[in-house]
Amino acid sequence: MNSASSTFISRFLQSRIVWPLAGLALLLLFNLIFDRAFFEVTTRDGNFYGPMLTVMRLSVVVMLLAMGMTLVIATGGVDLSVGSVMAIVGTLVAFLAVKHHLGFPSLLGVAISVSLSIGAFNGVLISCVGIQPIVVTLIMMVLGRGVALNITGGSPLQVMDSGVLFLGKSFIMGVPVQIFLVLFVFAITVMLCRKTAIGLFVEAVGDNETASRLSGVNARGIKVLVYIFSAVCAALAALVSIGDAGSVDPDGLGQMLELDAITAVVVGGTVLTGGRFTLLGSLIGALLIQTLATTLIRQGMDSAYAPVPKALVILVVCLLQSQKFRAQIASLIGNFRKPTS
Amino acid sequence: MKQIFTRKNLPILATTFVLVLLFGTFSVLFDNFLSLRVVTDLFASNAHVGVVAIGMTFVILSGGIDLSVGSVVGFTTIFVATLVGKHEMHPALAILLALLVGSAFGAGMGIFIQVYQLPPFLVTLAGMFFARGMAFVVSKQSLEINHRFYSAVIDAGIPLTDKVILRAPACIFVAVFVVALVLAHFSRFGRNVYAVGGNAASSLLMGVPVGRTRIWIYTLSGFCAALGGVVFTFRTQAGNATNAFGLELDAIAAVVIGGTLLSGGVGYVAGTLMGVLIYGTILTGIRFYGNLDSSWQRMAIGALLLVFIVIQRLLTRAPAREHSH
Amino acid sequence: MSGISKAFRGVQALKGVDFTVRAGEIHALMGENGAGKSTLIKVLTGVHPRDCGEVLLAGQSVSPQAPREAEELGISTVYQEINLIPELSVAENIMLGRQPRRFGFIDWKELHARARRALQRLEIDLNLHLSVSSCSLALQQMVAIARALDVNAKLLILDEPTSSLDEHEVAELFKVMRRLREQGLGLVFVTHFMDQVYAVSDRITVLRNGELVGEFKTAELPKLQLVGKMLGRELSAVEKVGDTMTLSADENTTRDPFLAAKQLGRKGGVEPLDLEIRKGEVVGLAGLLGSGRTETARLLFGADRRTSGSITLDGRAAALSSPAKAIGAGIAFCSEDRKSEGIVPSLSVRENIILAMQAGRGILRLLPRRKQEELAAHYINALRIKTPSPETPIQNLSGGNQQKVLLARWLCLQPKLIILDEPTRGIDVGAKAEIEKLVDSLRREGMAILFISSELEEVVRASQRVLVLRDRKKVGELSGEQINEDRIMEMIASHE
Structure with a gap:
């Protein structure tokens, strides 16, 4: 083969999305052998339905959150507040639509500006006041949930706005709208990261903040930016989520989703300590976790047990990144080989 | 005793002040608030949070975090209920077994964290998912616990006056608190926890058994979480896999309000007690007020946390400045 | 105790370095960056295993595998980045890991008494309850030394102890060092401050690029020669700069x-x-x-x-x-x-x-x-x-x-x-x-x-x-x- 394609292959093998991709492929292969029905696609009213599409639909919210979370984690931080941001934005949007009959554009405007200010608040406390990211966003998580509950007094609301419902329930060319939304946000994010210097600066700050600052990089600004972006992603996730459900439960909306998003990012190959990141990996990570759950459920596992495989995936990924574990495995293989040679 | 008002003690002094202020305000606002009854109820109804938070205090003092405790509480409630209800085991034995399982679970996470040098955040996150899933594996349905032992425990208590009794959960909470206090301040283990959290590298050079201490800390937290679950069943007389969802965050919040720094090495078990009581007082106050919902509690806790953290940050920043000049 | 002697034969960072410290002397260890000073000390205290060579302590061959073992043998070290737990009290830092216990519980009274004795040996009066982080660096240094002495040290290694002290504090430290010398301790003083070496030390060992340059009596080695030995250039051997200056x-x-x-x-x-x-x-x-x-x-x-x-x-x-x-x-x-x-x-x-x-x-x-x-x-x-x-x-x-x-x-x-x-x-x-x-x-x-x-x-x-x-x-x-x-x-x- 020519050298161009061989370098492409070797570069691919070295990239960090190989592992999650291999995991996903393995799951699909398993389904191909034991559960052909997994790949079935049926059409109803010109819209596509089927287990694969359901998996994608179910992972959309986590995918949206994971994109923001990826950039946050790449700077060496973490954002625990995204679930509560979802709750605030979702509740506020539903509330304004019902009580004040705001149209979709103004609802979108509210969602973006509310999330923008929460993100900015997080970012400033972290980068300018110097409080640990986990603490700041934990506070925001508790505070935000309280605010969300306070908007309606805790009671659930119907979602009336047609624009929001369109995001959650409709189809374009037979494919759910939310899948297009994820692809759109993904494309925008990749453009932002790779066609501007944001990606480079995020990785530089996460990898070596001191060196970046001494090279003139505005590390504080970058950090504020990623928390804002993460909150905006959460706002979009909220719109999709309430549109899909058709109602808002301020107590349940986004609950614990921050942890699912972190899991997706870590499984996708971005390390918690920061530096190099992969947005595609995070999407695959979210998809992998959902596919695993769906596959096991189709194999007869109770859906309530779903957290267990998730736990095992996290642990395996952690161990694969641990120097000591790798060394142990390597020596184990070495011992295994010795007697034969 | 000039040393009480030092910079190090400021957070816990602030916490005490807030607790007194809150309690005082509610006492003025509501009749009947300032009574022994309210105080004992405060202990009894927050006993499970309190026990879990005390275990969490050691973890945070060592510079770590344990996200799994809420799930372990949930798991324990359903585990005990199933053993007693379905397998007709004596509750005392079931409780003992649950405590063992919880401790072993904590120890397992500690070993992963220490041996493979994994981030506590991720390992205990996995632990959280795992324990919650296993709780559902044990039983998806809520299960009541009907046993003479339970009725006996619930009726038991230490009478403080003719009318006011310190109920069993409250007694356990107080007992755990006292033991933790002694452990933290009068045992080498306790001092090692502070040392590891203060500076792990120095501790190693000073001869502190860092690895062993760390594993014990997570074991202790697992034990406290299981005990919290047991206390939970005393209150509800039932087990449910969905119990104590998100309790880990309440526990962390109580520890932080209690003046313990999340960066490790600084804090007091007594502070955590006060953190839990502040938590409970706000809840009780809201209940007395009548037409306020629980959202106010969350907002109040969130706002308090914010104020405390910013104060702590300013306090810890100041000495660094002195040194550099 | 007739005297403490040590000999090493390292390979890479240290190339067969010999080093001898006698009881009751202050021995300065000098060298520029990368000379191998810190490696030598880390080998001595069991942080790094040595590749070859031998350590003799009071005539007996020892090989500590960890800082703790070295301490038990009587070799204590105070590192440049003072290794203490900042938020714990002075007394606790001195006694950490060896707190006296009664019925399994820490005996705080005894602990404070022992910590006070350790500080008295340095003739320092310090509030034992103060947290270490609120002490000046000089006092932290003293706490670290007191901690080192509490384990019956025979040899005390001070790694760059003066780098963040002011003149007055340095003088105080030297007073303590001399006092310990009189008590029969061997002290190793690692530093790059020339004047301080001449103020306090009895002997000087110079390392360069992982090799031993030599051991000298301080009184017999002129300062200029010491600089020459550290930088690896004998005064007489310095050639006139050959390169022409392009700019006058x-x-x-x-x-x-x-x-x-x-x-x-x-x-x-x-x-x-x-x-x-x-x-x-x-x-x-x-x-x-x-x-x-x-x-x-x-x-x-x-x-x-x-x-x-x-x-x-x-x-x-x-x-x-x-x-x-x-x-x-x-x-x-x-x-x-x-x-x-x-x-x-x-x-x-x-x-x-x-x-x-x-x-x-x-x-x-x-x-x-x-x-x-x-x-x-x-x-x-x-x-x-x-x-x-x-x-x-x-x-x-x-x-x-x-x-x-x-x-x-x-x-x-x-x-x-x-x-x-x-x-x-x-x-x-x-x-x-x-x-x-x-x-x-x-x-x-x-x-x-x-x-x-x-x-x-x-x-x-x-x-x-x-x-x-x-x-x-x-x-x-x-x-x-x-x-x-x-x-x-x-x-x-x-x-x-």
Whole structure:
């Protein structure tokens, strides 16, 4: 083969999305052998339905959150507040639509500006006041949930706005709208990261903040930016989520989703300590976790047990990144080989 | 005793002040608030949070975090209920077994964290998912616990006056608190926890058994979480896999309000007690007020946390400045 | 105890070094960066296992495997970065890990009594309940020493104990050290402060490049000779600088300085000093480790805030309050700490090269990928950076090549002044020569250069003017024909 394609292959093998991709492929292969029905696609009213599409639909919210979370984690931080941001934005949007009959554009405007200010608040406390990211966003998580509950007094609301419902329930060319939304946000994010210097600066700050600052990089600004972006992603996730459900439960909306998003990012190959990141990996990570759950459920596992495989995936990924574990495995293989040679 | 008002003690002094202020305000606002009854109820109804938070205090003092405790509480409630209800085991034995399982679970996470040098955040996150899933594996349905032992425990208590009794959960909470206090301040283990959290590298050079201490800390937290679950069943007389969802965050919040720094090495078990009581007082106050919902509690806790953290940050920043000049 | 003796035969960082400390003496261990002082100590205290050689303690062969074992044998160490738990009390820090217990519980009364006794041995009166973080560094040092003594130490190693103490505190420390000597302890005093060695030590062992230069009685070794031994140049052997000065002194003075600093200083960092750098001139900063060279550079670059003085660039006052502003004003700074302040380890060579340039352009105007690759290719070629590809993570490169990448990062900005702090540290001879050549050609192109190095030879060869620093003070300035190693060494060694 020519050298161009061989370098492409070797570069691919070295990239960090190989592992999650291999995991996903393995799951699909398993389904191909034991559960052909997994790949079935049926059409109803010109819209596509089927287990694969359901998996994608179910992972959309986590995918949206994971994109923001990826950039946050790449700077060496973490954002625990995204679930509560979802709750605030979702509740506020539903509330304004019902009580004040705001149209979709103004609802979108509210969602973006509310999330923008929460993100900015997080970012400033972290980068300018110097409080640990986990603490700041934990506070925001508790505070935000309280605010969300306070908007309606805790009671659930119907979602009336047609624009929001369109995001959650409709189809374009037979494919759910939310899948297009994820692809759109993904494309925008990749453009932002790779066609501007944001990606480079995020990785530089996460990898070596001191060196970046001494090279003139505005590390504080970058950090504020990623928390804002993460909150905006959460706002979009909220719109999709309430549109899909058709109602808002301020107590349940986004609950614990921050942890699912972190899991997706870590499984996708971005390390918690920061530096190099992969947005595609995070999407695959979210998809992998959902596919695993769906596959096991189709194999007869109770859906309530779903957290267990998730736990095992996290642990395996952690161990694969641990120097000591790798060394142990390597020596184990070495011992295994010795007697034969 | 000039040393009480030092910079190090400021957070816990602030916490005490807030607790007194809150309690005082509610006492003025509501009749009947300032009574022994309210105080004992405060202990009894927050006993499970309190026990879990005390275990969490050691973890945070060592510079770590344990996200799994809420799930372990949930798991324990359903585990005990199933053993007693379905397998007709004596509750005392079931409780003992649950405590063992919880401790072993904590120890397992500690070993992963220490041996493979994994981030506590991720390992205990996995632990959280795992324990919650296993709780559902044990039983998806809520299960009541009907046993003479339970009725006996619930009726038991230490009478403080003719009318006011310190109920069993409250007694356990107080007992755990006292033991933790002694452990933290009068045992080498306790001092090692502070040392590891203060500076792990120095501790190693000073001869502190860092690895062993760390594993014990997570074991202790697992034990406290299981005990919290047991206390939970005393209150509800039932087990449910969905119990104590998100309790880990309440526990962390109580520890932080209690003046313990999340960066490790600084804090007091007594502070955590006060953190839990502040938590409970706000809840009780809201209940007395009548037409306020629980959202106010969350907002109040969130706002308090914010104020405390910013104060702590300013306090810890100041000495660094002195040194550099 | 007849005397403590030790002998080593290491391989790499230490090449068969012998080292002997007698009971009741203060023994100074000296050497420049990378001489092997800290390795020697770490081998002695069981932090690193030794490859070969033997340690004899009071005539018996010992081989501690961990700091704790060394302590039990009677070898205690107080490290430069004082190893204490900042938030615990003085008493606890002294007793941590060996708290006296009664019925399994810590006996606080006994603990405080023992801690007090340990401090009394140093004749220090200190509130035992104070948390260590609220003590001054000098007191923390004393606490660490008290801790070391509580384990019945026979040998006490003090690693750079004076580097963050003021004069008065140093005097106090010396008093304690002499007291311990009288009590029959052997003390190892690792330092780079010449005057202090002469003030307190009985013997001096000098290391250089992992090899033993020799052991000397302090009273019999003149200061100038000590400097020579540390730097590896006998006074008599110093050759006259062969390289011709391309710029005469007159040519220099006619030009206006690009950068002029007046009374530039920082409390606790450097004492106020004046400094001028002209275009097309290399100014060397000479002095031993810890003399304030790096501190001065960081002030010029805005990495630390200055507490006194003013800076003018091209005759105009400049604030230079942050690295970003300094870069904007045309100043570049290549840090001595390549690993933590230079490279961004997992990013590629290309990304490391363009980082500063991109930072200057801001977020939105991304340097086109083609242009990035051109720049990377240009500098890889021009500086002969050995890398498999521009896309290789910089952490995979050798030290010398990492250094060249960092130089490229700054050179592509075409700065007016570049500060090179130890640009040749830890890199091989070939790369050193290349970097020196590069410095010269940059000067010819009209760049102003501030050159910092521990190797006097290098400073002499590269500079048209040399500022000599000692103990965070400027002690002199040499220019043109005056520059030679002898003069610099004399200035470093001289008294006030």
